[in-house]
Amino acid sequence: MLDFLRQLATNLIPPSLASWQAALWILIFIFIIGNLIFNLAVRNIILSVLAIDEIFKQIRQTLTPPKPDSWQTLIWISIFSWLMSLLPISDITQGFIATCAWCFLIPGIHWFMYEEKLKVFNSEVNVKKGLTVSGIFLGPWITGAMVCILLFSDVPDNRNWVRFICWPPISAIIAATPKFIATGPKWKKPDPAARQDLVILFLSNFLLSCWFQLYFLTQSWLVDYPSLRAQDLSKSAFVVRFQGGETMPSRGVAMLDQAESVVKEQLDGQYWSQVERWLFDLRPQMQQVETIVKGRLTPVAENALWHLDGRVLPRTEYQLRMIASWEGPSANGTGYYLTKSCQITRVTNSRLPIAQTANASTQIARVSCDPVAAPTEGQPDTGT
Amino acid sequence: MFSEVLPLRAILFQVLFLLIAIAIEAFVFHRRLNPDYKTSMQYAASINLFSTFVGWLIFFNSQPFLPPEWRIQLISFIFFERFYSDPLFVSVSPVLISFALAMFFGTFLLKLKGLDFLDYLLEKAPPKKEEVVEPRPRYRSRENQLLRFRSNSRVYTVLVANACSFSAILLLLFFRLVEQTYFPK
Numbered sequence: 001m002l003d004f005l006r007q008l009a010t011n012l013i014p015p016s017l018a019s020w021q022a023a024l025w026i027l028i029f030i031f032i033i034g035n036l037i038f039n040l041a042v043r044n045i046i047l048s049v050l051a052i053d054e055i056f057k058q059i060r061q062t063l064t065p066p067k068p069d070s071w072q073t074l075i076w077i078s079i080f081s082w083l084m085s086l087l088p089i090s091d092i093t094q095g096f097i098a099t100c101a102w103c104f105l106i107p108g109i110h111w112f113m114y115e116e117k118l119k120v121f122n123s124e125v126n127v128k129k130g131l132t133v134s135g136i137f138l139g140p141w142i143t144g145a146m147v148c149i150l151l152f153s154d155v156p157d158n159r160n161w162v163r164f165i166c167w168p169p170i171s172a173i174i175a176a177t178p179k180f181i182a183t184g185p186k187w188k189k190p191d192p193a194a195r196q197d198l199v200i201l202f203l204s205n206f207l208l209s210c211w212f213q214l215y216f217l218t219q220s221w222l223v224d225y226p227s228l229r230a231q232d233l234s235k236s237a238f239v240v241r242f243q244g245g246e247t248m249p250s251r252g253v254a255m256l257d258q259a260e261s262v263v264k265e266q267l268d269g270q271y272w273s274q275v276e277r278w279l280f281d282l283r284p285q286m287q288q289v290e291t292i293v294k295g296r297l298t299p300v301a302e303n304a305l306w307h308l309d310g311r312v313l314p315r316t317e318y319q320l321r322m323i324a325s326w327e328g329p330s331a332n333g334t335g336y337y338l339t340k341s342c343q344i345t346r347v348t349n350s351r352l353p354i355a356q357t358a359n360a361s362t363q364i365a366r367v368s369c370d371p372v373a374a375p376t377e378g379q380p381d382t383g384t
Numbered sequence: 385m386f387s388e389v390l391p392l393r394a395i396l397f398q399v400l401f402l403l404i405a406i407a408i409e410a411f412v413f414h415r416r417l418n419p420d421y422k423t424s425m426q427y428a429a430s431i432n433l434f435s436t437f438v439g440w441l442i443f444f445n446s447q448p449f450l451p452p453e454w455r456i457q458l459i460s461f462i463f464f465e466r467f468y469s470d471p472l473f474v475s476v477s478p479v480l481i482s483f484a485l486a487m488f489f490g491t492f493l494l495k496l497k498g499l500d501f502l503d504y505l506l507e508k509a510p511p512k513k514e515e516v517v518e519p520r521p522r523y524r525s526r527e528n529q530l531l532r533f534r535s536n537s538r539v540y541t542v543l544v545a546n547a548c549s550f551s552a553i554l555l556l557l558f559f560r561l562v563e564q565t566y567f568p569k
Binding site for chain 2: 196200210211213219221233235237238242328
């Protein structure tokens, strides 16, 4: 502890005038002096100290348990056990005591939400009324959320849906419990009118769970088919896109960029005759490029719906146009395609002696590509 | 934490359709089975929520077992409200029609069973089938038979209520289609 303080103190000594420590000390100094002048000029310091004292007194009054069985007691026990949970070194003990803290906190807060006459700052607050929206008391859903967080605290983030799907039914159970408890306390069977309400309560909460599940289902589809995000979703009767305007680039762009590097690896710097042979066999070569590209991209289900093709434009020497066409669901129903053109030019090999450059077989190819062009609707025509 | 693509439209449409269906069915129950308005409203709400919930359950549980082509069609339908690659639509539409029919009769059966279950849960005896006083054979006309068939009321009422709510929802969907086709934004 002492070491830590010493280290802190040495850290806070400004090494030079233009350091953050100097700025910090100047700020603190200005704050203290400014505050002092302000308080002396406007009102005296003692009064302001008293006001702070008053606030603390009020908070203390609110948090002091009026009787042994009250929500304040539970909150204090929970704070106490949380502080205790910081002491042990072993993770298991710590986790256990922290869980105990939760177990006291949840009923404490649940109880607090039923408080109808809470005295804060000399005024009464009806917490229960504040949490009631159009006749529905929201308390059980807040408690339910906390119960879900506690129950599924070990669930990893990628299985987050468990929490959301269990939340409404657990809340419904919490909301329904008072109907099953008679004074005593004793178990009781709710009367038919209450049972009717319970049926509607449970069914509507199950429906809420279904909506959460629908959300997670659409998300899993978006993970499998990321290119869906790149498209116009305004026609959909199911989903809506927020933060509109900017659309993600289609994965076709990444695919064509990857294809560019594959083609460069295969052709750039090769002998011109080999390149011409490659271009002559374009179709099987592009299929090979497609498999390589798909192997390098992240493997998702949508890869099967992309098709890579290439053709050499007629009367050029040589312009290779690569086409990535999307054959999956799209806003217009027919898909779309992206293109990228590459110029393959013949240059003399600078590494060889000049005497040999006249010979065509020593000339090598250079590949340079344009950026991917904007998508075109429909499918590319199948002509070569 | 939440992504920018949310199924909010589906939820809003579902709420709207549920409200319409509950209102219409409550009205039909009120007219034909004569409970008070509140009870018929609660009944309609319960059975509609129940059939919707079971429908979602069937959807979520059957979804992983769909063949991949169907799955893509489903995704296309949900994200773009159309089936992709139009030639396939010819083979999709009979499937769609049989699905719609299955949905109608499925909800009808679910609602009927749900109503029975609700009666059991609330400890209400199901309304006794009205004893039709057998008229003398010579007065038994066609109309009378029809009347007797109608008064075997529970099943018939649920059928009528279901048909009414489905028609109203179809009408709304039709309006939406017209609006999207002829008055695009």
